Amino acid sequence: xxxxxxxxxxxxxxxxxxxxxxxxxxxxxxxxxxxxxxxxxxxxxxxxxxxxxxxxxxxxxxxxxxxxxxxxxxxxxxxxxxxxxxxxxxxxxxxxxxxxxxxxxxxxxxxxxxxxxxxxxxxxxxxxxxxxxxxxxxxxxxxxxxxxxxxxxxxxxxxxxxxxxxxxxxxxxxxxxxxxxxxxxxxxxxxxxxxxxxxxxxxxxxxxxxxxxxxxxxxxxxxxxxxxxxxxxxxxxxxxxxxxxxxxxxxxxxxxxxxxxxxxxxxxxxxxxxxxxxxxxxxxxxxxxxxxxxxxxxxxxxxxxxxxxxxxxxxxxxxxxxxxxxxxxxxxxxxxxxxxxxxxxxxxxxxxxxxxxxxxxxxxxxxxxxxxxxxxxxxxxxxxxxxxxxxxxxxxxxxxxxxxxxxxxxxxxxxxxxxxxxxxxxxxxxxxxxxxxxxxxxxxxxxxxxxxxxxxxxxxxxxxxxxxxxxxxxxxxxxxxxxxxxxxxxxxxxxxxxxxxxxxxxxxxxxxxxxxxxxxxxxxxxxx
Amino acid sequence: xxxxxxxxxxxxxxxxxxxxxxxxxxxxxxxxxxxxxxxxxxxxxxxxxxxxxxxxxxxxxxxxxxxxxxxxxxxxxxxxxxxxxxxxxxxxxxxxxxxxxxxxxxxxxxxxxxxxxxxxxxxxxxxxxxxxxxxxxxxxxxxxxxxxxxxxxxxxxxxxxxxxxxxxxxxxxxxxxxxxxxxxxxxxxxxxxxxxxxxxxxxxxxxxxxxxxxxxxxxxxxxxxxxxxxxxxxxxxxxxxxxxxxxxxxxxxxxxxxxxxxxxxxxxxxxxxxxxxxxxxxxxxxxxxxxxxxxxxxxxxxxxxxxxxxxxxxxxxxxxxxxxxxxxxxxxxxxxxxxxxxxxxxxxxxxxxxxxxxxxxxxxxxxxxxxxxxxxxxxxxxxxxxxxxxxxxxxxxxxxxxxxxxxxxxxxxxxxxxxxxxxxxxxxxxxxxxxxxxxxxxxxxxxxxxxxxxxxxxxxxxxx
Numbered sequence: 001x002x003x004x005x006x007x008x009x010x011x012x013x014x015x016x017x018x019x020x021x022x023x024x025x026x027x028x029x030x031x032x033x034x035x036x037x038x039x040x041x042x043x044x045x046x047x048x049x050x051x052x053x054x055x056x057x058x059x060x061x062x063x064x065x066x067x068x069x070x071x072x073x074x075x076x077x078x079x080x081x082x083x084x085x086x087x088x089x090x091x092x093x094x095x096x097x098x099x100x101x102x103x104x105x106x107x108x109x110x111x112x113x114x115x116x117x118x119x120x121x122x123x124x125x126x127x128x129x130x131x132x133x134x135x136x137x138x139x140x141x142x143x144x145x146x147x148x149x150x151x152x153x154x155x156x157x158x159x160x161x162x163x164x165x166x167x168x169x170x171x172x173x174x175x176x177x178x179x180x181x182x183x184x185x186x187x188x189x190x191x192x193x194x195x196x197x198x199x200x201x202x203x204x205x206x207x208x209x210x211x212x213x214x215x216x217x218x219x220x221x222x223x224x225x226x227x228x229x230x231x232x233x234x235x236x237x238x239x240x241x242x243x244x245x246x247x248x249x250x251x252x253x254x255x256x257x258x259x260x261x262x263x264x265x266x267x268x269x270x271x272x273x274x275x276x277x278x279x280x281x282x283x284x285x286x287x288x289x290x291x292x293x294x295x296x297x298x299x300x301x302x303x304x305x306x307x308x309x310x311x312x313x314x315x316x317x318x319x320x321x322x323x324x325x326x327x328x329x330x331x332x333x334x335x336x337x338x339x340x341x342x343x344x345x346x347x348x349x350x351x352x353x354x355x356x357x358x359x360x361x362x363x364x365x366x367x368x369x370x371x372x373x374x375x376x377x378x379x380x381x382x383x384x385x386x387x388x389x390x391x392x393x394x395x396x397x398x399x400x401x402x403x404x405x406x407x408x409x410x411x412x413x414x415x416x417x418x419x420x421x422x423x424x425x426x427x428x429x430x431x432x433x434x435x436x437x438x439x440x441x442x443x444x445x446x447x448x449x450x451x452x453x454x455x456x457x458x459x460x461x462x463x464x465x466x467x468x469x470x471x472x473x474x475x476x477x478x479x480x481x482x483x484x485x486x487x488x489x490x491x492x493x494x495x496x497x498x499x500x501x502x503x504x505x506x507x508x509x510x511x512x513x514x515x516x517x518x519x520x521x522x523x524x525x526x527x528x
Numbered sequence: 529x530x531x532x533x534x535x536x537x538x539x540x541x542x543x544x545x546x547x548x549x550x551x552x553x554x555x556x557x558x559x560x561x562x563x564x565x566x567x568x569x570x571x572x573x574x575x576x577x578x579x580x581x582x583x584x585x586x587x588x589x590x591x592x593x594x595x596x597x598x599x600x601x602x603x604x605x606x607x608x609x610x611x612x613x614x615x616x617x618x619x620x621x622x623x624x625x626x627x628x629x630x631x632x633x634x635x636x637x638x639x640x641x642x643x644x645x646x647x648x649x650x651x652x653x654x655x656x657x658x659x660x661x662x663x664x665x666x667x668x669x670x671x672x673x674x675x676x677x678x679x680x681x682x683x684x685x686x687x688x689x690x691x692x693x694x695x696x697x698x699x700x701x702x703x704x705x706x707x708x709x710x711x712x713x714x715x716x717x718x719x720x721x722x723x724x725x726x727x728x729x730x731x732x733x734x735x736x737x738x739x740x741x742x743x744x745x746x747x748x749x750x751x752x753x754x755x756x757x758x759x760x761x762x763x764x765x766x767x768x769x770x771x772x773x774x775x776x777x778x779x780x781x782x783x784x785x786x787x788x789x790x791x792x793x794x795x796x797x798x799x800x801x802x803x804x805x806x807x808x809x810x811x812x813x814x815x816x817x818x819x820x821x822x823x824x825x826x827x828x829x830x831x832x833x834x835x836x837x838x839x840x841x842x843x844x845x846x847x848x849x850x851x852x853x854x855x856x857x858x859x860x861x862x863x864x865x866x867x868x869x870x871x872x873x874x875x876x877x878x879x880x881x882x883x884x885x886x887x888x889x890x891x892x893x894x895x896x897x898x899x900x901x902x903x904x905x906x907x908x909x910x911x912x913x914x915x916x917x918x919x920x921x922x923x924x925x926x927x928x929x930x931x932x933x934x935x936x937x938x939x940x941x942x943x944x945x946x947x948x949x950x951x952x953x954x955x956x957x958x959x960x961x962x963x964x965x966x967x968x969x970x971x972x973x974x975x976x977x978x979x980x981x982x983x984x985x986x987x988x989x990x991x992x
Binding site: 045053090298357372385512 | 565569571580582591592603605631637645655656659663670673755759791810821834837838852880887890892898899951
């Protein structure tokens with residue numbers, strides 16, 4: 001009998017996993033099933049109803065009755081389950097990888113107990129228009145969680161209505177607009193200032209809210225440029241939408257000067273706290289001079305990312321801006337929780353009802369498992385992990401971390417493979433595709449690529465030292481391959497669910513196929 | 529005695545020896561070094577004033593359960609509330625698939641990491657496309673409100689016009705959302721309704737339709753439950769002025785009702801919550817936008833659109849982003865609106881729902897809902913002083929009930945119903961004062977004859 005365990009190590013270090021992603025070569029769902037098969041049966045109509053009503057379609061004018069049955073697939077239940085289980089296995093969630101590669105996304109562990117609690121019938125089977133006396137529990141969760149966010153941010157009130165981070169940014173921009181409108185200044189104040197290392201939505205949402213966008217580029221050392229800010233500020237300034245630490249992982253030490261300059265000019269300052277994970281309990285929006293802020297509950301507060309939602313962008317404001325918040329707020333009169341619609345300058349509704357309640361519940365449960373000390377531990381370990389990984393990555397040939405030389409980073413790092421590219425011809429995104437062969441994510445950067453050949457990694461608090469070592473070993477291996485055999489990297493992936501995709505049709509209106517029916521039409525395929 | 533250091537189960541490196549070793553590895557004396565860029569005056573001193581934690585999973589569970597037990601659910605009470613969030617049966621398979629950790633915890637990976645996520649969302653949009661008979665459907669936006677507001681903006685961009693027409697029967701919350709979303713550059717004009725049917729007043733529409741109008745928006749079924757009977761007339765009138773027609777639809781009705789493209793819709797929007805999502809106090813909403821496959825429409829979507837493509841291996845399906853350059857991910861403020869996290873998991877779930885239901889299931893559920901709502905209307909119309917004939921038009925699952933002649937307010941009636949463990953219809957008296965003391969009642973496949981009879985007999989006592 002061999003010592004198999006020993007064979008899994010080389011020079012005392014664990015070998016890289018011989019990973020292969022699930023590859024079911026899965027048909028598209030329309031290819032499954034047979035006519036007449038059923039996945040579920042619907043509740044029968046009681047005979048008493050049938051006999052009284054007769055034909056329920058007779059009341060509907062013929063012009064409104066469907067003539068052709070929808071061409072949905074007809075599949076048995078086990079086949080539907082197998083199909084979707086196959087597709088789930090072909091998806092790399094946090095639960096199955098060392099997910100430090102999706103930098104800025106805060107891919108932390110989402111505790112299972114919170115998911116179970118959110119599936120209780122006392123959560124799932126609540127109609128949002130029920131009498132307030134029957135939903136005291138969930139209203140209490142909203143209220144309690146708001147108190148927590150007030151303490152974490154130092155701001156005075158929160159709405160949990162916006163459906164994710166960008167919706168929260170839009171909400172903040174809309175509040176800024178309403179604030180200036182209430183002072184008769186909106187025609188004059190039509191500019192929002194942001195930075196290039198803030199999320200693209202800080203620029204995009206401001207535009208949708210009717211503002212011109214001024215984007216500041218960093219100074220030579222990668223810090224937001226205060227001189228550029230001074231030059232951009234004028235009597236037209238409505239507000240500042242800014243991330244800190246920025247997506248580079250660099251904290252802007254002059255942030256209080258930024259907010260002061262904008263305030264002096266009559267603008268409001270809104271804090272995109274998408275990168276809040278590393279500063280929980282360390283520094284807050286209030287002390288930095290912000291009037292508004294938002295937290296992504298699916299990031300910092302662990303409610304799962306769900307392939308991209310549902311989510312909550314919790315939006316906070318100072319006392320002066322409370323009257324502008326979306327309605328309703330959840331209030332407590334000492335004995336009962338209730339919905340408060342009495343906000344004179346409210347921007348109105350951002351979404352139906354009150355927000356993704358089950359995400360609020362999960363975020364609340366997450367905080368209540370940790371407490372103040374635990375949240376501080378989250379921040380400290382996330383930052384320790386980030387600087388540990390920084391240390392490991394910088395030891396890899398061809399890697400660098402531009403800007404803020406010799407400084408520490410907070411929540412993530414935007415690396416550059418410029419040197420590696422110059423020496424090997426391998427681009428950063430090609431390294432990322434090769435990394436998929438080892439079962440991990442890897443993300444470059446939002447556009448434009450200010451950092452050349454960028455790569456953004458964010459370890460959060462959820463990964464062990466060994467896992468960070470493993471991730472770094474994968475990246476080192478891929479980088480070494482780029483030097484020794486660049487074609488090996490350029491022709492990746494090999495171990496993924498699919499092989500190299502032909503992206504060309506995706507940008508050609510004649511060829512793109514956004515649904516199966518468009519695909520059938522455009523490929524003139526005969527319907528099966 | 530110093531308190532025991534907690535090693536947090538969610539934080540592997542909170543184990544003190546590991547933490548110390550890692551600090552040493554990066555030549556840091558303490559974590560404070562990492563925060564060197566944060567000025568002292570911005571540091572939060574001391575510990576945040578938060579409630580004491582429940583560090584064991586058991587204690588946490590007890591705490592949360594105790595709070596949630598204060599809720600009264602629609603399993604315990606008979607529920608006849610709708611108005612945008614609907615109690616339908618959620619198939620077990622929907623919950624099973626959206627609870628799978630791979631889907632639940634995935635996010636924004638590339639197709640080589642997350643092929644299954646791309647395929648399942650492509651399949652969702654494809655099944656919606658069959659339901660709607662339209663070739664383009666987006667990866668879900670936040671909710672139906674956002675879908676409506678975005679579609680109106682899209683229409684303004686496509687037509688290069690900036691006025692939109694909305695029916696005055698629109699729910700006030702949706703109107704509020706649209707007003708906020710369009711407030712700085714698009715003029716909203718309300719179209720009167722036909723007092724008899726509730727549908728759009730065609731005479732008023734004719735007066736308002738000019739070449740300056742970008743879009744006319746209407747609902748089928750409407751917020752107030754009635755079906756819009758003049759869809760074809762509305763779209764023909766609108767199209768003669770080059771006006772884009774947007775229809776807000778309940779997707780669960782489309783097994784029996786015509787998809788709006790058949791009466792001339794250019795863009796169709798709605799909320800997919802009925803297709804396999806629990807109500808979750810409003811947390812199950814997700815929006816769709818659909819259109820024909822025309823470049824001028826496609827290029828105005830802000831959302832992600834997933835397309836099917838070949839790979840270098842013959843017969844292998846691949847997926848990717850269609851026309852990515854139109855998005856804010858690619859072009860920041862020069863892209864269309866914005867794109868980001870929204871409601872993708874609900875898209876996957878609605879796909880599972882449609883795959884389970886198939887054409888026959890969608891037909892049967894549509895018919896089953898019509899049966900129940902018609903039965904309920906007939907039975908409620910027998911009640912003295914109660915009117916179900918506010919609008920002379922058929923409904924799908926909701927209709928308005930007027931209680932003016934009972935001498936009681938809806939609030940009073942609902943209060944008494946609540947004591948009898950019934951959630952009565954949505955009170956419309958504040959939202960639409962011209963409807964008097966009216967409520968919007970909702971009936972779906974979850975209601976049995978016994979449930980409806982119980983509502984009616986209780987109402988009979990209440991209004992007597």
